[in-house]
Amino acid sequence: MKKSYYLFNPGRISRRDNSLKFTPVDDLGAEGAPRYIPVESVDNLYTFGSLDANSALYNFLGKEQISVHFFDHYEHYTGSFMPKDFLLSGKVIIAQTEHYSNSSKRLSIASKFIEGAAFNILKNLRYYNNRDKDTSVQIDTISQMTPQISSARSIEELMGVEGKIRLTYYQTFDLIINDFEMGPRTKQPPSNEVNALISFLNMMCYTLCLDMIHHTQLNPTISFLHQPGYRRYSLALDLSEIFKPILVDRLIFSLLNKRQIQTQDFDHQLNSCLLKENGRKKVVKAWDDKLNETIKHRSLGRNVTYKHLIKLECYKLVKHILNIEEYKPFKAWW
Amino acid sequence: MSVNGTLIQLFHICPREMWLHTHGINMEHTSETVYDGKLLHETSYSQRPEKYTEITLSACFNNIPLTGKIDFYDAKQKIIHETKRSDKAEVAHEWQAKFYIWLLLLNDIPDVQAILEYPKLRTSTTVQLTSHDILHLTNTISTIQHLQQSDKCPDKIQSKICKSCSYYELCYIEE
Numbered sequence: 104m105k106k107s108y109y110l111f112n113p114g115r116i117s118r119r120d121n122s123l124k125f126t127p128v129d130d131l132g133a134e135g136a137p138r139y140i141p142v143e144s145v146d147n148l149y150t151f152g153s154l155d156a157n158s159a160l161y162n163f164l165g166k167e168q169i170s171v172h173f174f175d176h177y178e179h180y181t182g183s184f185m186p187k188d189f190l191l192s193g194k195v196i197i198a199q200t201e202h203y204s205n206s207s208k209r210l211s212i213a214s215k216f217i218e219g220a221a222f223n224i225l226k227n228l229r230y231y232n233n234r235d236k237d238t239s240v241q242i243d244t245i246s247q248m249t250p251q252i253s254s255a256r257s258i259e260e261l262m263g264v265e266g267k268i269r270l271t272y273y274q275t276f277d278l279i280i281n282d283f284e285m286g287p288r289t290k291q292p293p294s295n296e297v298n299a300l301i302s303f304l305n306m307m308c309y310t311l312c313l314d315m316i317h318h319t320q321l322n323p324t325i326s327f328l329h330q331p332g333y334r335r336y337s338l339a340l341d342l343s344e345i346f347k348p349i350l351v352d353r354l355i356f357s358l359l360n361k362r363q364i365q366t367q368d369f370d371h372q373l374n375s376c377l378l379k380e381n382g383r384k385k386v387v388k389a390w391d392d393k394l395n396e397t398i399k400h401r402s403l404g405r406n407v408t409y410k411h412l413i414k415l416e417c418y419k420l421v422k423h424i425l426n427i428e429e430y431k432p433f434k435a436w437w
Numbered sequence: 438m439s440v441n442g443t444l445i446q447l448f449h450i451c452p453r454e455m456w457l458h459t460h461g462i463n464m465e466h467t468s469e470t471v472y473d474g475k476l477l478h479e480t481s482y483s484q485r486p487e488k489y490t491e492i493t494l495s496a497c498f499n500n501i502p503l504t505g506k507i508d509f510y511d512a513k514q515k516i517i518h519e520t521k522r523s524d525k526a527e528v529a530h531e532w533q534a535k536f537y538i539w540l541l542l543l544n545d546i547p548d549v550q551a552i553l554e555y556p557k558l559r560t561s562t563t564v565q566l567t568s569h570d571i572l573h574l575t576n577t578i579s580t581i582q583h584l585q586q587s588d589k590c591p592d593k594i595q596s597k598i599c600k601s602c603s604y605y606e607l608c609y610i611e612e
Contacts, residue, residue, distance in 0.1 A: 189466070190461075190463060190466075191461060192460060192461025192462055192463075193461060194460040194461055194462075195460075195461065195462065318467075320461060320462055320463075400610075401611075401612065402609055402610060402611035402612060403605075403606060403609055403610060415606060415610045418606060418607045418610050419610055419611075421462065421607070422607070425460075425462075425590060426588070426589075426590075427590045428611075431611065431612045432612075433612065434612065
């Protein structure tokens, strides 16, 4: 079973025969004991610390279909090394483009993403409403807004509905989370612990979606809900809408309420709050554990990991754009 | 678009799989079974690559270009060897082998036989081509060509073998 490797410490990664070697290098340039990583076990690499590598390594990673995701000192996603596309299908790209350029086809897919997101958001709220957190007001408000999703006549209108739902949803964070205040959603930089966790994990979710898309024939720059092509692989943003409530938000609630992450795990500056390295390690570990949790899938009758659900979502999209089967967004059923 | 041995085989297992494959929707990289088969292919009969030749063939029939890549061809005895992992799709394997025999025939090499080898089962089957088979292959390639040009993906076959297919999740994922 392949897994993600998270590199927090600075060091050098190199190709050693047909495998990988990681040599930690400290601030003074002193080398530590090298670690060998069997290449067959690597799904992808996430690098948070500074990493030295040469082109021979990247050629090797490319051949092995291993992507490398980079993050800066402030935990921002800065980019990825993606191996050459190996799953090219002209048919799929043309069909995907066609579904983008036909406004009614585009709107229909985009609204499914919001529909899935809203459903999963309500699922979270109902869960906590049954556990002494009164979220009934927000449940009602969001439930009343959901019919607007399918009646939206344009992407802008749909985005408006999505924005209102999310705003209402974020109001509940202060009700659900015990000892922390979130207040308004702030990014760049996040102002407090909750916002810092949302930003960090949303980015991890986006990266995960990108990785999953890369393993299918879909093109990550052609999106339906978000405006395609500029700045980001916007199809990953589209997909992450559906999964953020299930993967990111639930994890934040449990990390904070179970006190696995505490105030001292954050670096508080005058106007920003970011995870400290140790806190980041804890969050990444919890995230990775979450992704590897399995559920029995209804239509497949198999156990699948949360991570795999995103790939299955890509398959559904492929089938939709090839007119094989209408796309139904993932809705948590448990 | 040309018709090759893989498509002949896939068509006999599942027309939908063939359609997806021909439109660039490949799933083989996700499959342990496929990887296992490839490994088996590389490791079985290790002395053979020196003795036999790998050949690429092409022909044109009724304006349909045909191609095939035969892994082991024994030119002296006129025998095609095909190594397969399991005999679950034996009928499809036979048609693939028959297609290769036919390709050789179209290249003026008559009287070729094929042997399907299942190293894991320690069995093998001999395959010959009859005039009746040629008729079937003729019909098959025109159906395949028709499917290749069609925008409509064939339905799921809802068969027991779907469970071990690398396309299973793509086909059966619903919500």
